[in-house]
Amino acid sequence: MFTGIVEEVGTVVLREDQPDSAVLRIRAATVLEDVTLGDSIAVNGVCLTVTAVDGDVWSTDVMAETLSRSSLGAAVAGRPVNLERAVTPTPASAAT
Template identity: 45%
Template sequence: MFTGLIEDVGSVRRLERAGGAARLTTATKIPLDSIALGDSVAVNGACLTVVAKGGGELTFDASPETLERTTLGTLGTGAPVNLERALRLGDRLGGHIVTGHVDFIADVSERREVAGNIVFGFRIPGQFARYLVAKGSVTIDGISLTVNTVTDSGFSVNIIPHTAAMTTLNGMKPGGRVNIETDILGKYVERLLAFGSTGQKEGGLSLELLAKSGFL
């Protein structure tokens, strides 16, 4: 579990293919004594397991599923990556609940400056638009952000100077591709609406169902 608050912008040292999988090594300024082998770290929003560390580097194994669903397999040597260690019990939840499970890849369609901020537009597969709402949360390459506007084929966000300076978004341009994780709360609500109170896929929502599901 993560918050979407980036701790370090590292860089890719190596991406070694092995069949359909890969081993990714990144440079980082995060103290390595704070990370154990087997720990989870979000790399551009994808939850990966640390399999080796040392010399200012972290190494992760990436499965075929991860490479297919994210942009990690396209990263070249020196490419910047957003890094975040897993949330610890008692940490402040400054962003929002992020699982590190990427839903889809979006294309950057627009970048423009507005009063010192950067407004980005993204093209997305239409079936995912229902998980995005204006002023709701979204994770872009591991960064917790607030949605500005939503259409049937895309959405936009506003990036303040601090966020741009502390993440990979500062160098993002139209034509780039990013990992998107939508808010998990919307997925649970959709699931509850689809199955209703009987557990069968019939639709409908009630106060009783919300209570049984732990929302009340």
């Protein structure tokens, strides 16, 4: 789940186009503080999965359909992107 509140503005470092997808490498700081592979990070409001982390740069795969239907289709090296980590759900405390 996401709140819609941008935590930081990252920068696209690389876009590697594939036949039916693309790999984005994004430079960030705050959203990588406690990230692990498989975590979700919203990029310009699109939920994406962390596939690799190398220092302050993380990678994600984006399918062609997502590229064609979102602002990520215009993501190129040097372009800023809004980043937000997923919220960790916590159970409500039981009424006593």
